[in-house]
Amino acid sequence: MxxxxxxxxxxxxxxxxxxxxxxxEKNKLPVISFSMNIPxxxxxxxxxxxxxxxxxxxxxxxxxxxxxxxIDRVDIDEITGPELISSVSADANEIKNICIKIEEESELGxxxxxxxxxxxxxKIERQRERSxxxxxxxxxxxxxxxxxxxxxxxxxxxxxxxxxxLELDKKRIGKLCSRALLKELDxxxxxxxxxxxxxxxxxxxxASTFEKSIESLSSYWQxxxxxxxxxASLDSDEAFSRLRLLGIAAEKRMYExxxxxxxxxxxxxLLGTICEAMGRVYDGTGLEKDxxxxxxxxxxLSSASMKRDFSTMKGRTVxxxxxxxxxxxxxxxxxxxxxxxxxxxxxxxxxKARVDGKDENLSQIIALLSLIGLxxxxxxxxxxxxxxxxxxxxxxxxxxxxxxxxxxDIMALDEYFMERNLSPGGSADLLAVTIFFNSx
Ligand SMILES: [Zn+2]
Numbered sequence: 001m002x003x004x005x006x007x008x009x010x011x012x013x014x015x016x017x018x019x020x021x022x023x024x025e026k027n028k029l030p031v032i033s034f035s036m037n038i039p040x041x042x043x044x045x046x047x048x049x050x051x052x053x054x055x056x057x058x059x060x061x062x063x064x065x066x067x068x069x070x071i072d073r074v075d076i077d078e079i080t081g082p083e084l085i086s087s088v089s090a091d092a093n094e095i096k097n098i099c100i101k102i103e104e105e106s107e108l109g110x111x112x113x114x115x116x117x118x119x120x121x122x123k124i125e126r127q128r129e130r131s132x133x134x135x136x137x138x139x140x141x142x143x144x145x146x147x148x149x150x151x152x153x154x155x156x157x158x159x160x161x162x163x164x165x166l167e168l169d170k171k172r173i174g175k176l177c178s179r180a181l182l183k184e185l186d187x188x189x190x191x192x193x194x195x196x197x198x199x200x201x202x203x204x205x206x207a208s209t210f211e212k213s214i215e216s217l218s219s220y221w222q223x224x225x226x227x228x229x230x231x232a233s234l235d236s237d238e239a240f241s242r243l244r245l246l247g248i249a250a251e252k253r254m255y256e257x258x259x260x261x262x263x264x265x266x267x268x269x270l271l272g273t274i275c276e277a278m279g280r281v282y283d284g285t286g287l288e289k290d291x292x293x294x295x296x297x298x299x300x301l302s303s304a305s306m307k308r309d310f311s312t313m314k315g316r317t318v319x320x321x322x323x324x325x326x327x328x329x330x331x332x333x334x335x336x337x338x339x340x341x342x343x344x345x346x347x348x349x350x351x352k353a354r355v356d357g358k359d360e361n362l363s364q365i366i367a368l369l370s371l372i373g374l375x376x377x378x379x380x381x382x383x384x385x386x387x388x389x390x391x392x393x394x395x396x397x398x399x400x401x402x403x404x405x406x407x408x409d410i411m412a413l414d415e416y417f418m419e420r421n422l423s424p425g426g427s428a429d430l431l432a433v434t435i436f437f438n439s440x
Pocket of ligand 1: 132133134135136137142147148
């Protein structure tokens with residue numbers, strides 16, 4: 001964070017006035033001057049710039065609605081803070097009203113300084129003074145008496161920006177998760193799984209069961225992300241234990257929506273952990289895109305708990321038995337490895353297929369086959385036994401070597417899986433994770 005000096009601030013102010021006058025002289029129109037209201041010596045940061053961009057796009061949107069144009073705009077991005085100075089093709093009072101609306105519509109708007117300078121060189125003043133950023137008191141009382149310290153002001157500003165973007169990014173992550181699950185469902189044909197062609201090896205659910213389940217989970221992903229943000233300073237094991245509570249509640253909603261059918265238990269566990277991990281590394285400037293960093297955070301978050309689980313397994317559940325008998329660690333192992341199967345296999349396979357010109361559906365099928373081919377899917381073994389599971393997984397892996405792989409090959413594999421009652425549910429969960437990572 002670079003602090004600005006007084007001469008730099010004065011120079012920026014001089015430049016602003018110079019530009020304003022030059023634009024008025026040239027265009028004979030009012031001028032808008034937009035900057036951020038940031039207290040203290042640090043005037044810019046990724047968070048400040050992101051906030052400024054929100055203001056810019058709101059301004060362009062609102063002016064556009066009234067057919068008002070920005071003419072000869074100058075965009076400034078320097079350590080004295082981001083700025084826009086431009087002539088505006090409308091009456092100064094009309095523009096001022098639009099600006100006041102933008103300043104007052106959101107928490108972030110309080111940080112916008114949208115000044116209008118009329119053709120006579122005078123600033124259009126607000127009818128009503130803005131309230132104090134720290135305590136909300138009306139008018140200039142606090143600022144004129146310096147009631148609050150600079151650190152207090154800085155903290156209030158930072159919290160405002162964070163709160164605004166947290167809401168935005170929470171919704172975004174929720175959408176990305178729901179969309180990844182829908183795309184996973186839409187991927188057709190999928191061997192043995194419910195898709196848009198058939199119910200695979202399942203007679204108790206169809207695509208609509210999955211749709212209802214996805215709908216019931218739409219707020220869960222946001223909750224996990226917000227939990228990560230909230231618990232970022234807590235010990236990771238403690239933070240992870242709180243996620244379990246959210247997961248249990250989400251499972252309950254899923255079972256209610258599906259009539260007691262397990263559609264997304266794996267996704268609730270895996271994608272939920274990813275959302276919490278992304279919350280823990282969140283800094284307000286956008287969702288983390290670096291999959292390796294997210295994976296590392298997932299490992300940190302879950303390792304103590306996963307290791308405890310593995311060391312106390314007694315074979316009470318199917319998953320525990322498969323681990324003890326065949327060393328298959330299932331979803332827990334995937335999490336503990338930071339989604340190694342996805343990072344090393346399915347995600348590169350998906351990306352390569354897209355680069356090779358394959359369509360989204362076929363690329364997702366290829367990613368799924370690469371997961372099944374790893375022979376780690378515990379759902380395959382629990383339904384079909386270790387031998388059949390191994391054989392079918394090999395067939396899936398082999399198909400990937402076929403040069404002109406097409407949908408009829410996959411349909412034949414689907415038949416093969418259905419005849420043996422096999423369903424790679426674990427791989428399907430990881431396909432959703434793959435699609436989610438790819439969407440970042
Ligand atoms: Zn105050």
